[in-house]
Amino acid sequence: MTSLSSSKQPLVDSKHNRNSLFSTCLTESAWPGMGLFGESYLLFSVGLLKPIWEALYPDCFSEINCPRWLVHSLSYGVVIGVILGMLILGIISNVIGRRKGSLLTASLMSIGSLSLVGVSFFLASNEKLMLTSMSFSLFLFGIGVGGEYPLSASSASERAMAEMKLKQQEELERENEQPFAPNENALDSRVTNGSFGRGKRVQLMFAMQGVGIFVNTIVLTFLLLLVGGANTKQENDNQNLLDDRYTKESLLVVWRLNYVVAAIILFTVLVGRYFYLSESQVWRDDNACRFKVLDDTAVAKYPLQAQDEYQEEKQDEVSRDSFSITIQMLRKHYAGRLIGSSMSWLLWDVAFYGNKLFQSSFLLALTGANSTLLELSVASMLNAFVALLGYFGAALLLDMASIGRKRLQAWGFVVTGCMFCFCGFLYERLSMSWLMVLYLASSFFGQLGPNATTFVVPAEIFPTQTRTMCHGVAAAFGKVGALLAAFLFPFIRAEVALQLSGVCSLVGALLTFFFIPDTTTLDLHELDRQWWLTIAGKRSQYEGPANEHISLWELYLGF
Numbered sequence: 001m002t003s004l005s006s007s008k009q010p011l012v013d014s015k016h017n018r019n020s021l022f023s024t025c026l027t028e029s030a031w032p033g034m035g036l037f038g039e040s041y042l043l044f045s046v047g048l049l050k051p052i053w054e055a056l057y058p059d060c061f062s063e064i065n066c067p068r069w070l071v072h073s074l075s076y077g078v079v080i081g082v083i084l085g086m087l088i089l090g091i092i093s094n095v096i097g098r099r100k101g102s103l104l105t106a107s108l109m110s111i112g113s114l115s116l117v118g119v120s121f122f123l124a125s126n127e128k129l130m131l132t133s134m135s136f137s138l139f140l141f142g143i144g145v146g147g148e149y150p151l152s153a154s155s156a157s158e159r160a161m162a163e164m165k166l167k168q169q170e171e172l173e174r175e176n177e178q179p180f181a182p183n184e185n186a187l188d189s190r191v192t193n194g195s196f197g198r199g200k201r202v203q204l205m206f207a208m209q210g211v212g213i214f215v216n217t218i219v220l221t222f223l224l225l226l227v228g229g230a231n232t233k234q235e236n237d238n239q240n241l242l243d244d245r246y247t248k249e250s251l252l253v254v255w256r257l258n259y260v261v262a263a264i265i266l267f268t269v270l271v272g273r274y275f276y277l278s279e280s281q282v283w284r285d286d287n288a289c290r291f292k293v294l295d296d297t298a299v300a301k302y303p304l305q306a307q308d309e310y311q312e313e314k315q316d317e318v319s320r321d322s323f324s325i326t327i328q329m330l331r332k333h334y335a336g337r338l339i340g341s342s343m344s345w346l347l348w349d350v351a352f353y354g355n356k357l358f359q360s361s362f363l364l365a366l367t368g369a370n371s372t373l374l375e376l377s378v379a380s381m382l383n384a385f386v387a388l389l390g391y392f393g394a395a396l397l398l399d400m401a402s403i404g405r406k407r408l409q410a411w412g413f414v415v416t417g418c419m420f421c422f423c424g425f426l427y428e429r430l431s432m433s434w435l436m437v438l439y440l441a442s443s444f445f446g447q448l449g450p451n452a453t454t455f456v457v458p459a460e461i462f463p464t465q466t467r468t469m470c471h472g473v474a475a476a477f478g479k480v481g482a483l484l485a486a487f488l489f490p491f492i493r494a495e496v497a498l499q500l501s502g503v504c505s506l507v508g509a510l511l512t513f514f515f516i517p518d519t520t521t522l523d524l525h526e527l528d529r530q531w532w533l534t535i536a537g538k539r540s541q542y543e544g545p546a547n548e549h550i551s552l553w554e555l556y557l558g559f
Contacts (some may be wrong), residue, residue, distance in 0.1 A: 406517070423502075
């Protein structure tokens, strides 16, 4: 009877998992990813709204009335803010925790979005003041966006770690109760690569970025349809607009409503986090371990000191030792991983942000010089939908041991690089239909591969104490690539930009192959065990599975 009951248990668990899949996705992916949804909705609308701004302010964007640096500050100002946010908030969140860090990022994004709404309503009549104010608002918004990256990735990964630990404890309890329990390898396989594994959870949350981009194109298309056609051609002949179906007032409505929607989303995220977001239990446990290990180190420095005097000084001592030892150990043992994750993200963002922030230029070249605003918006929506399929495709592949993070990133780089190169080098020879197919294919494989994995990998190859900091550094390097694209892409032809994107992707594949370890089946608690033995000067005593999940570079160095 016991054996029969045991054989039925997986069926019950499977039925329960299917019934709770929707609620799990909602609570563990959709809601935690709303910050990424809101930031991508607003951030990537810069490229989509640029044709509207060019129509509203033709003399300014043609650099007749406005200096070049002011026009381009819309693109590179926000990227500079993102870089600062990733570095500063990534480091701070290691100290203040995931909850306070997430509230800080949501506050900055909300303030920035509200400021953008105010600019669109009250400063639209003064083009220079409008551009200056909007650039500053995007910079402030970008700081919040920068913090959102390391915090959302680390928090999602740590939620999966906590649930994995709980499942392991439940399985061990069940093993003690049942005479024919599953073996240890089967346990590891179910927990790590289950129907809702760690990689899938992080990626489904990150997919909310793609959902935000797609929803933004839908909203923009709907608004253009709503206000278009109500105006006659004669009303617009003297307004130098890109599309003669829209007046200045109607385009202002599209611009303003688009940013109002973004502000509502981000303010909702802030309120929701304030009332419902709890602190990461993994961070709590690791923080307690950090002070215990470093406290023992500090105690040794005060063997004869009075206890009360020591208590007054030990907090500062522990804090100073914590940061200095952390940097020292990272440089010694994790430099290769930081280089690999940072440079591969940099190279990808040259291609990714270069295409997104200046997507209107590419789509205009693909759809024709006489394209209307609505046609450009529809083309953007199609591109965003294809890319969104890549986001969800990555969620299906990340937890497969035969594919995993490293292979998906490397081959994604290769395929995407080839697509970009085909588009660039055969730009004049291919028909418009083939060019569009290749461009859309590059969007799909880019999201399926490097855009997903460059976000997931830094959250899994570093220990908890350094996770948000290292993820922030890697992401900041990525946005340096975006900044390079923001400076470079406006001054080169579309085919040259595509060629450059292809070369960067292929180099990224090489970096991934040599410097990135595959942590698909690794319990990340093992990284923490290895890390704290390293801090205590006992790294050689660690003999767990983390020693097997290393990169080729670390293998060469003998780690």
